[in-house]
Amino acid sequence: xxxxxxxxxxxxxxxxxxxxxxxxxxxxxxxxxxxxxxxxxxxxxxxxxxxxxxxxxxxxxxxxxxxxxxxxxxxxxxxxxxxxxxxxxxxxxxxxxxxxxxxxxxxxxxxxxxx
Amino acid sequence: xxxxxxxxxxxxxxxxxxxxxxxxxxxxxxxxxxxxxxxxxxxxxxxxxxxxxxxxxxxxxxxxxxxxxxxxxxxxxxxxxxxxxxxxxxxxxxxxxxxxxxxxxxxxx
Numbered sequence: 001x002x003x004x005x006x007x008x009x010x011x012x013x014x015x016x017x018x019x020x021x022x023x024x025x026x027x028x029x030x031x032x033x034x035x036x037x038x039x040x041x042x043x044x045x046x047x048x049x050x051x052x053x054x055x056x057x058x059x060x061x062x063x064x065x066x067x068x069x070x071x072x073x074x075x076x077x078x079x080x081x082x083x084x085x086x087x088x089x090x091x092x093x094x095x096x097x098x099x100x101x102x103x104x105x106x107x108x109x110x111x112x113x114x115x
Numbered sequence: 116x117x118x119x120x121x122x123x124x125x126x127x128x129x130x131x132x133x134x135x136x137x138x139x140x141x142x143x144x145x146x147x148x149x150x151x152x153x154x155x156x157x158x159x160x161x162x163x164x165x166x167x168x169x170x171x172x173x174x175x176x177x178x179x180x181x182x183x184x185x186x187x188x189x190x191x192x193x194x195x196x197x198x199x200x201x202x203x204x205x206x207x208x209x210x211x212x213x214x215x216x217x218x219x220x221x222x223x224x
Contacts, residue, residue: 106157
């Protein structure tokens with residue numbers, strides 16, 4: 001099956017700093033990548049959808065200036081959490097798909113803790 | 116609006132069978148997905164249904180009725196490792212996945 005990696009798997013940062021999370025599709029070209037956030041015991045919340053070479057489409061309520069998404073190639077997307085605050089602490093998961101109507105393949109997730 | 120409903124939590128016994136239901140109301144339909152998510156991990160793909168009927172894959176089967184806006188995931192011969200959350204998601208007319216809140220399945224010995 002298709003493999004999606006995320007780096008780092010966990011990160012602790014201080015309030016006010018920025019953190020970058022990478023999402024890579026290792027064995028396929030991802031036309032579309034998605035970024036999700038999941039708080040404990042809650043379901044996935046889609047933050048944004050990004051297509052290679054285009055600006056990301058953010059979901060309502062997600063601040064595009066705070067959560068910067070770059071999808072520069074067909075195998076790499078990055079999410080930068082700028083000026084992180086403790087309430088940004090969460091499990092961030094990316095997923096990728098290779099076509100229009102195919103399953104999404106999920107990365108292993110990144111657990112962010114902001115102190 | 117778009118809506119996916121599934122039970123919050125279910126409990127079953129090891130070795131038994133459990134059926135997790137999902138009903139949906141979405142803008143268009145391009146298929147329904149079931150994912151499994153263990154605590155602290157990312158979801159993993161289980162099944163995809165776009166036509167009515169039953170799809171069987173080992174111990175897991177998924178059923179779809181488009182006219183009723185209904186699907187279920189059937190797990191047979193339950194094992195302790197099947198304890199997880201099961202997420203139902205529907206792809207709408209814009210090829211966007213609409214996620215249910217997930218069903219937490221607890222398996223007891």
